[in-house]
Amino acid sequence: MDRLCWYHPGEAMEEILCQAGHVGIYDGDLKQSAFEQGTVSLTLQRVIWADSSDPDCRLILHHSLVEKVEKHHKSMFSRGGKVVVTLKRVPSNHPQGPVAASAFHYIRFVFRNGGEDDFYKRYLEALSKEMWKRNSSSSSSGGSRSSNVHTNRLVGISGIERRLAEQHHKTHETIQLAFDDMGKLMDQARDMVNLSKKITETIKSKGGEIDEDETIQFKQYLLSLGVSDPVSKSTFGSGSTYFEKLAQEIAQILLRPLKEMGGTMTLPEAYCRVNRARGIELISPEDLVEACHKLDKVDSPMSLVTFESGVKVLQLRSARIEESIDETCKLTESLGYIDANRLAKYIGISTVLALQRLIEAEKHAKLCRDDSIEGLFFYTNRFLI
Amino acid sequence: MPFQWPWQYDFPPFFTIQPNLSSREKQLEAWARLIIDYCQFHNIHSLDLNEVAKSEIFNNTRINRSLNEAGIRTVFDYLEEKEHIEWTDKTKKRCRIYWRRPEEWGELLYEWASSNGLLNTVITLTDIIEGEDTANESFAGLEKPILIRAIESLQSQRRAVLVELNNEIGGVKFL
Numbered sequence: 352m353d354r355l356c357w358y359h360p361g362e363a364m365e366e367i368l369c370q371a372g373h374v375g376i377y378d379g380d381l382k383q384s385a386f387e388q389g390t391v392s393l394t395l396q397r398v399i400w401a402d403s404s405d406p407d408c409r410l411i412l413h414h415s416l417v418e419k420v421e422k423h424h425k426s427m428f429s430r431g432g433k434v435v436v437t438l439k440r441v442p443s444n445h446p447q448g449p450v451a452a453s454a455f456h457y458i459r460f461v462f463r464n465g466g467e468d469d470f471y472k473r474y475l476e477a478l479s480k481e482m483w484k485r486n487s488s489s490s491s492s493g494g495s496r497s498s499n500v501h502t503n504r505l506v507g508i509s510g511i512e513r514r515l516a517e518q519h520h521k522t523h524e525t526i527q528l529a530f531d532d533m534g535k536l537m538d539q540a541r542d543m544v545n546l547s548k549k550i551t552e553t554i555k556s557k558g559g560e561i562d563e564d565e566t567i568q569f570k571q572y573l574l575s576l577g578v579s580d581p582v583s584k585s586t587f588g589s590g591s592t593y594f595e596k597l598a599q600e601i602a603q604i605l606l607r608p609l610k611e612m613g614g615t616m617t618l619p620e621a622y623c624r625v626n627r628a629r630g631i632e633l634i635s636p637e638d639l640v641e642a643c644h645k646l647d648k649v650d651s652p653m654s655l656v657t658f659e660s661g662v663k664v665l666q667l668r669s670a671r672i673e674e675s676i677d678e679t680c681k682l683t684e685s686l687g688y689i690d691a692n693r694l695a696k697y698i699g700i701s702t703v704l705a706l707q708r709l710i711e712a713e714k715h716a717k718l719c720r721d722d723s724i725e726g727l728f729f730y731t732n733r734f735l736i
Numbered sequence: 737m738p739f740q741w742p743w744q745y746d747f748p749p750f751f752t753i754q755p756n757l758s759s760r761e762k763q764l765e766a767w768a769r770l771i772i773d774y775c776q777f778h779n780i781h782s783l784d785l786n787e788v789a790k791s792e793i794f795n796n797t798r799i800n801r802s803l804n805e806a807g808i809r810t811v812f813d814y815l816e817e818k819e820h821i822e823w824t825d826k827t828k829k830r831c832r833i834y835w836r837r838p839e840e841w842g843e844l845l846y847e848w849a850s851s852n853g854l855l856n857t858v859i860t861l862t863d864i865i866e867g868e869d870t871a872n873e874s875f876a877g878l879e880k881p882i883l884i885r886a887i888e889s890l891q892s893q894r895r896a897v898l899v900e901l902n903n904e905i906g907g908v909k910f911l
Contacts, residue, residue: 688748713755713756713759714756716756716758716759719749719756719759719763720749720752720754720755721748721749721751721752721801722752723748723752723800723801725800728748730747730748730749732749732756733743733744734744734749734754734759734762734763734766735758735759735762
């Protein structure tokens, strides 16, 4: 691989003898390469490989460096036909290439879309003509000019200048990339600004009066304004103190939403609300569960309850199961029968919790189930009346 | 007069075996009662599980509910446990159904025999099942194996003896 060198725009191009697409260059036995996909062109002087995704990335292998060329047929396990080029030792004045030093003295061209037969045949022809020797002696054709450029590249003032120019180009690209990222950030910031503008305008236009939907929205916004000093691992470490402090914070954040929701909340929802309130310094789900286990220890008004189905919820201590069962039964009585979706809609809780309530009521023999292809419905338990 | 379906038959949860144990007990009781009443009404003494699964007992087209195979099995296990049925094959696909348990039939038979002054005389089983005298009794048309089981239960209490006629059990003497 170290015998390859970069192609520079503006170099003279010779007549192309043959070309093949979807070709990768691999160093020796290595299975991976930075030059996986490109177009390979054969001229009388050299092989030029151009990356398909980056037209500026082109590599050159001069014929003078080639010891011999072999063709390997496709096997069951390889991805394409191969042409293996054994190379001569690196000449002392060799221009810099993509790889400074390589342990291998051969490279492989892998033809994923075929074309290796033609390429191999013409490669042998081109090598046997030994055109580069003649050209360098006559010094009139493009081939010699290109080799002059090669030798001149790294020596003298022009070499330094060239390197400086390259570096400048690279820096420019990096800065460009950085500004692209900034651009995205600005886009998001614009959204936020628009949102805040909208809120201000709504308040202005309604003279301070807003309807229910917007109240709910505002509540959410205010919730997300969050906690000024979030409990974080960096201040409390990862021991039990951290989780206890976190539990206190969770209790504080979720007390009101829990009351509004009828005393029960699933953990995913708790997770979202807590992180929304924190804004930054987000906590992981594991940390949340761990902290919820500490809720009893910090004497909070809520606790972690695991239903028999495995569903974990946060529940207010004041919310009594019997009350929720009574409520569920009354609703079932008045509707005739009920399913989890309907109950969820009526009480305003999630479907998972609604189903949990129904099963709880069933366990207390207040309801009985009707499980058919139409779905799972619950009826007042007339068997026991 | 058509068969009077119990209220449970139109109650959709009746067709789902209840997970709650106390509910299930009541439900299975209701199923057992329904099957026995149905068989008595239609004078059925033996059942084939495959056939009965397709019958109207387990399929209520009005509310579009039917009891699934596992449910039917549960119901029949319950019936077996309460000694209302007896399997007649090893795969438990066919069974005899006792509207009354053998002892109950025996009791009825003994009452009938004593009130008709038939104690200490030999009566053929055919007379009991098909005889004109018994045409209005509840055991008229009873299947012979069930009748024999009933008399056997009396025999164990020494209140009747089975009598062999023509090398097979053919008669009974109430004591």
